[in-house]
Amino acid sequence: MKTPSEDTHGPFGHLDAASWRALENHEPAAVAYFARHLAAPCEACEAFLTEASGQDELDALADEALMATAGLPPREDALGWERVRRRAFPSRARTWGVGLGALSAAAVLVLLVAAPRTGREVDLRSSERVKGGAPLVLELTAAAQLPDGRVLPVAQGQALPPEAVVLLRYHTSEATQAVLLREVPGEAPRALGHFSLEPGTHELAEASGLVGVSLEGEAGALALALVALPPGTLAGRIEDHGSEQKAATLSHAAGWPGAVAARIHLRVEPTDDSATER
C-alpha cells in the first residue's frame, strides 16, 4: 500500500480538497491521473475519503454495495413502520412534538424490570380451550415510559400522554404465535406486528429488541390487544403475502377461530400529569 510519503510524483499527489474539486469539474488531467493512482490502495487518499465531506454520490454507491453484500432478505418491521407512519402522516390536527421515537431494547428492558410492581399494575387475563386441549392462558401487563424517563405501571383505562411509550409483558401457558393490534373506537383494527410467544412471563419482543408502542399521534380511547392464535393459523393465512396484504389480513386476527385476546385499554390525553390520573 502506498503511504503518504510515497508516490506523490504525479501532478496532483494524493486526494485533497483541491484535487477533489478538479475531479468534480471533470478536469481531464486530474481524471486521468487519479484513475491510475487510485487503482492501487493508497493510505493518504483513503484517509481523505474517510474524513472529507461532499462525496454524497460516491458515498451512495459505496453504501448501497456494502449494505447489499450480506444479501439478507428484507424483514417485516410493522412496529417501525407504525412509528414512521405516525410522524410522516399525522392523522389528527394536533401533534405533540417529535415524541420519544424508538427506545433502546436494553434500556427499556432494565427499566421495565426495575419498575415497581404495585397493585396498580393490572393483569388482563384471557383463556380459551382450543380444540379440546388444555386452556391457553394469556395475560398482558403494561408499563409506560414517560418523557421525563419515569416508568409507571399502567392500569386499565389509565390516561397517558402521547409522548409515552407503552411496554408490554405477557404471560402465556404455552408457546404460541400472536398478533399485536391497535384498536381505536370507530376505526378498523391495525396490526402492529406478529410475534412468537414463549411459555412463561416475558417482555413482548421481536428480533430487533423489545417492543415499545409509541402513543405519538394518538388521542382518546385506545386498546392494545395481544391475540394468541392456534398453531398453524398464521402460516396458513399470511404465507406468500406482500406486506400490505399481510397487515390487512392480520388486522382481523381477533376474530379468527380459536383466537385468545388480552387487552390493555388506555386513554391518550395531552396533559402534563395525565400519567398519574385514573
Place this chain on the structure above:
Amino acid sequence: MCVGWEEDVMTEEQVAAWLERAARRDQLACRELYQAFHGSVRRVAEGFAALGSAEVEDVVQETFVRAFRSLSRVHHPRAFSGWLHTIARHIALSLDRSARRRERVRDALAREGEPATPALPEALQLERRVAVVRALIEELPEGPEKQTAHLFYVEGTQSAREIAEQLGLGKSAVTMRLERFRARVKRELLARLLAAEVG
C-alpha cells in the same frame, strides 16, 4: 433491473411505482418502501458503534420521515437507496458523540441536496460493486480488520457495537475499522468511475 438485493422481490419498476405513489402521499406505497429499505438503513446506523439500539431506531425513523417529506426530489428509482443511506449516515453522524464527526456532519447536512442518479458504467452496476466489496474483504490480511469487515458486511447480522463486544474491542476501534474499509471500497469504486470516464 434489480435495485436492491432481492432480485425477484424488488425491481426497479416496482420501486419506481412505489416512489410515484409515495410522492403523492400514498401510505401503502410508503409502507412498501419502508419494508423494502429499512434493513439497509438500519445497517448504516449500526455501523456506528457509538450508537445504542435506541439511537439506531431513531436514525431509521428520522431517515424515513425526512425522506417521505422530500420524495419529489427523487427522479430515478436507482437513486433512492443511495439517497436514503446518505440521509441515514448524516443523521447517524449527528448523533455520534465525537466532536470531529459532528463537525463533518454539519458540513454534510448543509450540502444535503438532490439525490444523485449516476449514469453507471457496467463495471459499477450493483452486482459488480458487491463483488468488489467481497473481493476487497478477501484481500485483507487475516486478522481483526478482516474479521470485523466480514462479520459486519458479509454476515450482516450484528451491529458494530455487538461485534466490538464479541471481539473484545473498543467501540471506536470497530467503527474506525469499518470506516477504513468503507474508504477502501470508495477508493476502488472511484478508480473505476474515473477509468470509465477516461475510457
